[in-house]
Amino acid sequence: MASIRTLRTAPPAPAPDWALFLDVDGCLLEHAPAPHLARVPAQLPQRLLRLAAELDGALALVSGRSLQSLQALFPDCADLCLSGMHGLERRSAHAPLRAPAPPESMLALAGEAARFALDYPGACIEAHGPCLNLHWRAAPQAAAAMGEFADAALTRLPGYRQHRGAHGIEIRPDGMDKGRAIAELLGLAPFRGRVPVFAGDDPADEPGFAMVNAHGGISVLVGERDDTGARHRLAAPAQVRAWLGVSAEAG
Template identity: 50%
Template structure:
């Protein structure tokens, strides 16, 4: 059985009337020092494919990664998805993308120069956003965060999005909660009970969004406080729970 968190009960089994929204890193996949080093566990793609079918297509990935990265990770699946915390979206086969500001190129170069001083620190170019990672170099947290704060001067309309050993520079006006609510206005998600599974601070907006529409959030880990109603211990517990959901009612 999947392990619950120490603070919240384990979630109920997946049922056929759900709209299931899944974060990726730290939820479906275990973290790695570099985003490109994550491993998709054997069998996970098959589980997602079967659940997607049994939910009549109402399963979506909602991630900080780009849509192209999600498709590469979970190939050959081409699931409904919101990438970059909602800046990129795909539903009904259509994709919407935001334009990249010219000033971001100079910020990217400066960020990479700074990160190079801290072995293990990484700067991830997400197209319209930048992610500064220090999981592999804890000493880089303060200088990278200070840099990101100062870079906002050159990026009007941008804000900082803190995460798990990362801070992102990203455009205003989109977050995971808003992305979930937008997906819920379209088939096959509309009219179903929304459930969001995620681990990070960026997932709290989505927990609140599904909670306001008759659904609930499932936190991965023991972080508190959280708007989630249930919890699972770690990504391995999430994968076990999803596999058990193959026999959904």
Template identity: 50%
Template sequence: MSTPTLSLPAPPAVSSEWALFLDVDGTLLDFADVPGDVAVDPGLIDVLAVLHGRLDGALALVSGRRLAQLDELFAPLKLPAVGLHGLERREDGHQERHPRPVALDQAVAWGRALAQRYPGARVEDKGTTIALHWRAAPDAEDLLRQYADSILIELPGYHLQHGNMVVELRPDGAHKGSAVVDLLAHPPFHGRRPVFVGDDLTDEHAFQAVCSHAGFGVLVGSRQPSAARYALHDPAAVRAWLEEGLDLA
């Protein structure tokens, strides 16, 4: 199958003046039907470790995963990171978490009962949020979307965030863009040109945030429209671009 033509140019080489923010699934890592099945090449961990040092610490992972999952995936690295699309954040060793409402327990139980009708469908309990996945069961999409709409009534202060073959119920307010802006207010990110690399609709807030701070976004894939200024084809292209950045001045 031919590779789709990108509508945006390739990004410039990584600069030592940047603050670099990296999405994980679909950006650094190839998707898996089950999020726990993704694989991290040890070579990527080495590249991230070197770039983190050369950027004086101004490299962060920004993900829908929990921070504990990120630390497990990228061990022994423990980078500055944003988890749950902004509901968890770690900088300088300090970690913040959003509280979990009691109503989520029943919502998870009901959702998992529904998902059993479609082998491969999955309801992921992230603590503060719920993610309903149908990547391995496309026929479950309508049911899971309808269920997500219905349980919003039981979760005031929550909204739906749509992604790539997933919908997530999450608290209002925090998102990847607001988390990036918060990080930019503090060392080692403050005063640097912010660059965000991501693939999904959930990354658009972050693209907009870095653009408003004299930076730019790099879209992974050919999805349009997007606030990103540059694009790379796929996670393999992202990993190659980062590795080339080891030669930055």
């Protein structure tokens, strides 16, 4: 992977032949102590809808969040394509996709994780279908214990793997990631035949960067991580929103 020091300061301005894929937390939105506390700037939803129209619909949010969570964040964007849980589910006028049902062992683990998190005020557990997310951004003292919990959980979840980030762990079915999610979208209208562009901040976004790079597209890291496959960089979500044409928000 390339060092962030070799990346250009910013990607080119959006072009009408793009297929634009955007991560949400840490990319469009600033990270919050817990996912349900994320704040959507007032101008952002309408700008996303206008940009989608300018791209003939070729704009999708590609997130680790569930569709339910994305829809709650962006209730005024009913026509926007959404790829949730790293592509395990999708809202699309052309090819909707329902997430697979969770195994019984996942249901049990979700309950155990919720009880376990009570010992660490500020820690947050999200259980959506076949995925379990452990967050400790607001409870850094929980990091080691949650890592041990995730390691033990995998012994009860054949066909699953964990994806570790700076402030959390995602446990999800193996074989699905944002690279595959983007590849599937590129095979569908209205994304087919366009220049793929993906912006994200987390190590879980690296498969997406690799995918768009392989298709001659534009990959954009948001933030200051040292190692990435992305070829462009923006410093923070505020710069992402400015890149997309959202005016600076007060407060």
